[in-house]
Amino acid sequence: MRIARFTTGDSPRYGILEDGSTDIVVLKGDPLFMPVNATGERVDLDSVRLLSPVIPRSKVVGVGRNYAAHAAEMGNEVPELPLLFLKPNTAVTGPDDPIVVPDYADEVEHEAELAVVVSRMAKNVPADKAADYVLGYTVANDVTARAAQRADVTWTRGKAFDTSCPTGPFLSVGLDVSDLAVRAWVDGELRQDGRTSQMVHTVPELLAYASTIFTLLPGDIILTGTPAGVGPVRPGQRVEVEVEGIGRFGNNVVKR
Ligand code: MG
Numbered sequence: 001m002r003i004a005r006f007t008t009g010d011s012p013r014y015g016i017l018e019d020g021s022t023d024i025v026v027l028k029g030d031p032l033f034m035p036v037n038a039t040g041e042r043v044d045l046d047s048v049r050l051l052s053p054v055i056p057r058s059k060v061v062g063v064g065r066n067y068a069a070h071a072a073e074m075g076n077e078v079p080e081l082p083l084l085f086l087k088p089n090t091a092v093t094g095p096d097d098p099i100v101v102p103d104y105a106d107e108v109e110h111e112a113e114l115a116v117v118v119s120r121m122a123k124n125v126p127a128d129k130a131a132d133y134v135l136g137y138t139v140a141n142d143v144t145a146r147a148a149q150r151a152d153v154t155w156t157r158g159k160a161f162d163t164s165c166p167t168g169p170f171l172s173v174g175l176d177v178s179d180l181a182v183r184a185w186v187d188g189e190l191r192q193d194g195r196t197s198q199m200v201h202t203v204p205e206l207l208a209y210a211s212t213i214f215t216l217l218p219g220d221i222i223l224t225g226t227p228a229g230v231g232p233v234r235p236g237q238r239v240e241v242e243v244e245g246i247g248r249f250g251n252n253v254v255k256r
Contacts, residue, residue, distance in 0.1 A: 001016060001017075001018065001019070001172075001173045001174060002016070002017045002019075002170035002171065002172050002173070002246070002247070003015070003016055003017070003031055003053060003136065003170060003171040003172075003173065004016075004017055004024055004045070004048070004050060004053070004169075004170050004171075005050070005051045005052065005053045005054070005094075005171075006024065006043075006048040006049060006050050006051055007048065007049050007051060008043065008047065008048050008049075012051050013026055013027070014026075014027045014029070014030055014031055015027055015043070016036070016038075017045065017170065022044060022045045022046065023042045023043070023044060023045070024042065024043050024044075024045055024048065025038050025042055026038065026039045026040075026041040026042065026043060027039065032054065032117075032119070032135060032218055032219055033218065049096070050094065050095045050096075050168055050169045050170075050249070051094040051095075051168075052092050052093060052094035052095075052166075052167040052168055053117070053138050053167065053168060053169075053170060053171035054092075054117050054138070054167070054171065054219050054221065055089055055092055055219070056089045056092060056217075056219045056220045056221050057089065057217050057218070057219050057220070058089065058217050058220055059086050059087070059088065059089065059214075059217075059220055059221075060086065060087035060088075060089070060091060060092065060140075060165050060220070060221040060222075060223060061084055061085075061086060061206075061210050061216075061220065061221070061222045061223065062084065062085045062086065062087055062142055062155075062159060062223045063082050063083060063084055063085075063201070063206055063222075063223060063224060063225045064079075064083040064084075064085060064155075064225065065077075065078055065079055065083055065200075065225065066082065066083075066199050066200050066201055066206075066224060066225025066226075067194060067198050067199060067200065067225050067226060067227045067228065068198070068200060069194070069198070069227065069228035070194075070225070070226055070227055070228045070229075070230065072228075073228050073229075073230070074230075078200050081209070082201045082205070082206055082209050082210075084209070084210060084213070085154075085155045085159055085160075086160065087142075087159055087160045087164060087165050087223075088160055090162050091160055091161065091162060091163065091164045091165040092165045092166075092167055092221070093162075093163045093165065093166050093167070093251070094166065094167065094168050094249075095166070095168035095169050095249035095250070095251070096249070096250065096251065096252075097163065097166065097251060098163065098251060098252050098253070098254045099141075099143055099163050099164070099166060099233075099239070099251045099252070099253045099254070100162060100163045100254055100255075100256050101145075101235055101253060101254070101255050101256065102145065102157075102161045102162075102256060103256055104145070104148060104157065105145035105147065105148055105157075105161075106147060107145075107146070107147075107232045107233075107234055108143050108144060108145050108146070108164075108232070108233060108253065109143070109144045109146045109230050109231055109232055109233065110141055110143060110184045110186065110191065110192070110230060110231070110233050110239045110241070111141060111142035111143070111144055111184075111192075111226035111230050112139070112140075112141060112182050112183060112184035112192050112226055112227070112241035112242065112243075113139070113140045113141070113142050113182065113223045113224055113225060113226050113241075113243075114137060114139070114140075114177055114180065114182060114196050114203075114223075114224045114243050114246075115137065115138045115139060115140035115167060115221050115222065115223050115224070116134055116137055116203055116206070116207065116221065116222040116223075116224065117134070117135045117136050117137065117138060117171055117219065117220075117221055118133055118134065118135065118207070118216045118217065118218060118219065118220040118221070118222065119132075119133055119134060119135035119218060120133055120218050121215060121216065121217060121218065122207065122211045122215065122216040123211050123215045123216070124211055124212055125207060125208050125211045126208055127202075127204040127205050127207075127208040128204070130203070130204035130205075130207040130208050131204065133207060133211075133216065134203070134207070135171070135173065135218075136171045136172050136173040136174070136175065137171070137172050137175050137177055137243070137246060138167055138168065138170065138171050138172065138221075138243075138246060139167070139168060139169070139241050139242060139243045139246050139247060139248070139249065140165055140166065140167045140221065140223055140241070141165070141166045141167075141184070141239060141241045141251065142159070142164070142165065142223050142226060143163070143164040143165065143166065143233075144158055144159055144164070144230075145157060145158045145159075145161065145164075146158065146232075165221075165223075166241070166249070166251045167221065168247070168249040169246075169247040169248070169249040170246060170247050172245060172246045172247075175245050175246065177196055177203060177243075178196065178197060178202075179195055179196060179197040180195065180196045180243055180244040180245055180246075181193065181194070181195055181242070181243070181244040182194045182195065182196060182226070182227050182241075182242070182243050182244075183241070183242045183243075183248075184229065184239065184240065184241050184242075185239070185240040185241075185250075186231070186233050186237055186238070186239050187237050187238055188240075191229050191230075191231055192226065192227055192228065192229035192230065193227070193229065194226075194227020194228060194229070195227070196224070196243075198227060199224060199225060200225075201225075203222075203224060206222055206224060207222060210222060233253050234253060235253050235254055235255040236252075236253065236254075237252070237253050238250050238251065238252050238253070239251055239253065
């Protein structure tokens with residue numbers, strides 16, 4: 001089952017998209033915070049504008065160098081413990097929203113990633129219980145201002161700017177994410193083509209580790225790292241990202 005957050009011109013609404021259907025079953029309220037309850041209305045997927053499936057109340061947790069081939073292409077070792085960073089919720093944007101390159105960044109790079117959406121408060125959760133805290137999965141682009149990331153000790157300028165976390169197109173519930181394709185395209189050319197089975201630290205390990213540092217709240221997003229093949233996407237170009245079984249979406253890159 002996939003959940004869509006969408007607009008038809010008014011306030012965002014939520015709906016369920018059953019496998020193989022192009023009809024969105026509209027829900028009452030936000031399924032993150034209330035029981036799933038249909039309004040009786042259906043809308044055609046083609047008639048709506050999809051939005052980011054979730055806007056975190058507090059944070060997006062990122063993880064660096066979680067695919068060995070990507071760490072190697074950047075000239076880095078794989079860290080023994082997950083290398084975590086934060087993006088604020090203002091970084092999150094949706095399908096077809098522009099990625100706005102900050103003035104200080106000459107270019108940005110794409111990073112296609114599987115993203116985990118947290119279902120309930122999590123603190124000091126053991127890895128073997130982590131699945132109980134996962135609402136579902138979506139697709140994210142961990143857009144990175146690479147030169148700023150290299151220049152600074154922290155990754156805040158490089159990773160946390162507004163629009164640096166396009167997310168979509170759906171929230172997939174009940175998906176087995178142990179071996180899914182993760183891909184990115186720039187102007188239709190395939191740039192990244194990895195698999196989630198290549199992660200160094202698994203989804204349960206990442207959630208458990210993050211929860212030893214801070215409390216995860218409902219709607220928080222955990223990024224899981226990017227496979228090899230990252231590279232620049234320039235103003236005027238379009239970048240698309242996909243995780244098998246969830247969906248594919250794109251964003252145009254613009255200069256502020
Ligand atoms: Mg990343």
